[in-house]
Amino acid sequence: MAHQISVFAENKPGRIEKITRLLLQGGINIRAITISSANGFGVIKILVNHPHQAYELLRAQGIPTYLQEVIAVVMQDAPGSLHAVAQVLSENGVNIEDAYGFVIKSGEMAVLVIQVESQPRAQSILERNGFRLLSDEEIYHL
Amino acid sequence: MYWEKDLEIMPREELVKLQRERLHKTILQAAKTPFYRKQFAKLHITPESIQTLEDLQNLPFTTKEDLRQGFPFKFLAVPLEEVVRLHSSSGTTGVPTVIYHSAEDLDRWTNQVARCLYMVGVRKTDVFQNMMSYGLFTGGLGMHYGAERLGALTIPIGAGNSKRQIWFLQFFKTTAAHILPSYALLLANLIKSEGLDPKKDLNLRIMLIGAEPHSEETRQRIEELYGAKAYNSYGLSEMNGPGVAFECPYQNGMHLWEDYYLLEIVNPQTGEPCASGEVGEIVLTTIYRDATPILRYRTRDLASFIDEPCPCGRTHRRISRIQGRSDDMFIVRGVNIFPIQVEKVLMGIPEVGTNYRIVLEREDYRDVMRVEVEIKSELFLGDLQKLERLRERIQSELRSEILVTPEVSLVEPGTLPTQEGKAQRVLDQRKF
Ligand SMILES: [Zn+2]
Numbered sequence: 050m051a052h053q054i055s056v057f058a059e060n061k062p063g064r065i066e067k068i069t070r071l072l073l074q075g076g077i078n079i080r081a082i083t084i085s086s087a088n089g090f091g092v093i094k095i096l097v098n099h100p101h102q103a104y105e106l107l108r109a110q111g112i113p114t115y116l117q118e119v120i121a122v123v124m125q126d127a128p129g130s131l132h133a134v135a136q137v138l139s140e141n142g143v144n145i146e147d148a149y150g151f152v153i154k155s156g157e158m159a160v161l162v163i164q165v166e167s168q169p170r171a172q173s174i175l176e177r178n179g180f181r182l183l184s185d186e187e188i189y190h191l
Numbered sequence: 192m193y194w195e196k197d198l199e200i201m202p203r204e205e206l207v208k209l210q211r212e213r214l215h216k217t218i219l220q221a222a223k224t225p226f227y228r229k230q231f232a233k234l235h236i237t238p239e240s241i242q243t244l245e246d247l248q249n250l251p252f253t254t255k256e257d258l259r260q261g262f263p264f265k266f267l268a269v270p271l272e273e274v275v276r277l278h279s280s281s282g283t284t285g286v287p288t289v290i291y292h293s294a295e296d297l298d299r300w301t302n303q304v305a306r307c308l309y310m311v312g313v314r315k316t317d318v319f320q321n322m323m324s325y326g327l328f329t330g331g332l333g334m335h336y337g338a339e340r341l342g343a344l345t346i347p348i349g350a351g352n353s354k355r356q357i358w359f360l361q362f363f364k365t366t367a368a369h370i371l372p373s374y375a376l377l378l379a380n381l382i383k384s385e386g387l388d389p390k391k392d393l394n395l396r397i398m399l400i401g402a403e404p405h406s407e408e409t410r411q412r413i414e415e416l417y418g419a420k421a422y423n424s425y426g427l428s429e430m431n432g433p434g435v436a437f438e439c440p441y442q443n444g445m446h447l448w449e450d451y452y453l454l455e456i457v458n459p460q461t462g463e464p465c466a467s468g469e470v471g472e473i474v475l476t477t478i479y480r481d482a483t484p485i486l487r488y489r490t491r492d493l494a495s496f497i498d499e500p501c502p503c504g505r506t507h508r509r510i511s512r513i514q515g516r517s518d519d520m521f522i523v524r525g526v527n528i529f530p531i532q533v534e535k536v537l538m539g540i541p542e543v544g545t546n547y548r549i550v551l552e553r554e555d556y557r558d559v560m561r562v563e564v565e566i567k568s569e570l571f572l573g574d575l576q577k578l579e580r581l582r583e584r585i586q587s588e589l590r591s592e593i594l595v596t597p598e599v600s601l602v603e604p605g606t607l608p609t610q611e612g613k614a615q616r617v618l619d620q621r622k623f
Contacts, residue, residue: 057566057572059602063373085575092575105281111384111605113566115573 050172051100051121051185052100053162055101056093060086068093068107075106079090079150080188092096094149096162098123098189119162121183126152134161137178144172153191160188195302198450200504211242211448213478222486226257226265233444242244243451247476248573252487258288258429267291269482279327280428288437290428291482298395299335299479300431303451306339307437310446310503311422312397313367315342320365322374323402324350329432330402334369337434344366350374353381360393367397367431369424372405372413373616376545380415390418398543399424399501401433402493402515404531408538410442423512430475436510444497444509451479455487456496467498472517473510483566491517493529521551521617523560528593530616533562536588540569542581546607549597553621560591560597565604 058064072079080096081137090183100116102164103191107114124130131150135154138145148166159185165171193199201209218238221227222400230251231238241247258266266289267274274291292300313319319338325331331349331439343576350371356378359365370378375398380387390397395417400410401424413421425445426433430452436445447454453476455467473490477483493516497509515529522528530549544565552559564585566578580602584589586599608615 053573055571057571057578057601057603059600059606087575087579089603090578090582092573092578094573094623108568111568113568113570113571113603117573 051119051162051183051188053117053119053164054095054097054100054107055115055117056095056107057090058093059090065074067094068095068112071106071110071112072097072103075102077103077106078189079117080191081149081160083149085147094147096188098185100185105144110140112157117164119164120168120175121188122161122163122180123157123174123183124150126154126156126159130159131161134163134175134180137174138163138171140173141166141174143174158191160191192310199306199310200506201450201506206449210226210239210244210453210478213450214244214247214453214476215242217476217480217484217486220268220481221486223268223555224266224484226261227484227486244380244455247453247487248455250486252489253485254489255288255429255491258485259286261404262286265290266483266485268484271560274482276434278329278332278351278428278500288429290431292431292480293482296431296480296482298534299451300333300434300568301336301340302555303431303448304333304434306448307326307338307340307424307434308334308337308367308399308438308507311420311590312400312440313341317341317343317397318344318346318363318365318394319343319365320348320356320368322348322350322356322368322370329426329428330369333401333432336394338367338369341375353378357382357385357387360395364394364560366394367399368395369399369401371402371411372421373403373609374411375400375421375547376409376416379413380545380605389416391424393417395419397422398595399433401425404515406531406535406538407512414537425492425510425513427490427492429485430477430490431480435475439501439503439505441501441503443501444511446507447510448503449507452476453598454510456494456510459493465495467496470495470511470514488542493517519617521549521619523551523558523593523595523597526593526595528560528595532592533589534616535564537585537591538563540581540588542583543585544568544604546604546609548590548607548615551617551619551621558621560595562597562599563602565607565608566597567600568604580588 078098083094104116150161152159218241219603222238273293274294276292279287279289379389398421409422422438425436436447455474456471457470473492474484493514494510515531544567546565548563550561590596
């Protein structure tokens with residue numbers, strides 16, 4: 050099981066710099082980061098090597114931070130592999146709330162991070178269909 | 192239950208009789224001051240002709256501006272050597288208003304505050320931490336002497352310096368506190384950031400909140416944060432200071448001490464009396480003060496009468512919580528808005544944090560009202576859509592309260608500026 054931290058940030062210069070600096074100072078490595086924003090504010094989602102530690106660290110700074118479980122699926126970095134994951138989930142009626150991916154080795158391996166409503170069920174569906182899911186440690190050691 | 196039972200539950204007819212006697216003495220005192228002597232002469236009024244509240248209403252209002260013009264001695268009714276203290280507030284123009292107190296005046300005021308504190312349950316066994324400014328401002332000293340009169344262990348810590356406040360709260364197991372409502376909200380956050388729970392790790396049971404208008408929602412939030420009862424306190428330096436009106440344990444309106452003041456509530460535009468329940472400006476006449484008598488003082492504070500008898504048995508009439516100040520109202524696109532209306536909406540939404548700010552700007556000759564709202568860290572669940580829905584909800588609830596659609600921005604907790612622990616609520620950057 051992988052974990053993701055989400056951070057509330059206003060759309061102002063220096064917000065991402067501040068968060069990445071705090072994580073760097075805390076000796077935490079960032080594996081992937083994605084930002085979505087709306088009216089003047091946004092949510093930064095981050096995958097790190099030590100999510101619990103990162104969560105405590107940001108909370109202690111008074112930054113609204115949330116720690117949650119996500120599914121990290123290993124994919125071929127090839128056309129059609131994202132579709133394969135989406136298809137399995139959709140056939141089983143699982144709705145993807147949010148997803149983002151990052152490439153580990155170009156042309157070979159990528160990771161898709163997905164957030165769904167019923168995490169354990171989605172996980173078991175993917176595993177039964179032969180997908181490999183990653184834990185926090187595995188993400189870090191990729 | 193009562194500090195002075197005979198006075199607090201005095202039948203109305205007797206109370207009115209007592210008011211007449213005291214009004215009479217007050218008018219004689221007023222006639223000794225240069226300001227009222229001149230006014231009475233100009234209006235051909237003799238002190239004997241003013242016996243009742245109705246008679247009094249023939250006199251003009253006294254305003255803050257009058258007090259300023261009267262600086263330094265035009266409202267003084269006793270020889271200066273009889274004066275033992277003065278309190279002063281500086282106005283925006285820089286000319287201060289001054290209120291002088293004789294030894295007896297101070298004694299009465301102290302008794303008045305002790306009456307309030309006793310009413311809400313403060314006793315000599317309490318440890319009372321007074322987190323208000325001392326000095327010329329009356330909030331600190333006024334409450335201080337009342338608490339001492341009760342025999343409570345009184346800590347004159349003053350305002351600000353949160354670390355020290357927290358240390359005293361913990362070390363002396365403070366049970367009662369006098370605090371600004373906005374500071375109570377801020378302080379709770381600071382207490383939490385030290386790893387403490389204001390509810391579990393402190394011993395507060397009674398909080399007296401006053402000196403700035405606040406909503407019922409804010410009071411409830413303070414009570415939840417500290418696990419204490421919070422009582423609304425009303426006062427102003429021109430009328431002594433804290434203790435003018437105070438909530439009883441029923442927390443439904445504030446009893447205004449009518450053996451100390453004559454109370455009127457008037458329409459701020461016309462000066463005509465308001466009906467019960469109708470919001471207007473509080474107008475007060477001191478009837479139990481010798482050194483600085485003030486007749487029909489326009490407080491600028493807005494409230495309404497509550498006419499029904501109170502279950503606590505006190506016969507002194509109640510006023511609603513302060514709905515705003517007739518001079519802190521601001522106008523956006525022609526609509527009158529009071530900051531307290533915004534506060535009421537925000538403090539009623541659980542996801543909203545403890546601080547907010549109203550920013551007024553002018554873009555292309557059009558007013559823009561922006562409300563910056565801190566979100567509550569604990570309720571952030573990493574979801575952008577939930578935040579956007581929260582933002583929309585705040586916007587629509589504000590629109591139905593103030594009839595103007597404001598821009599709403601969500602901001603990180605602890606990022607809005609505060610001044611000396613007092614939140615800055617309205618920032619008007621419009622240039623007309
Ligand atoms: Zn009562």
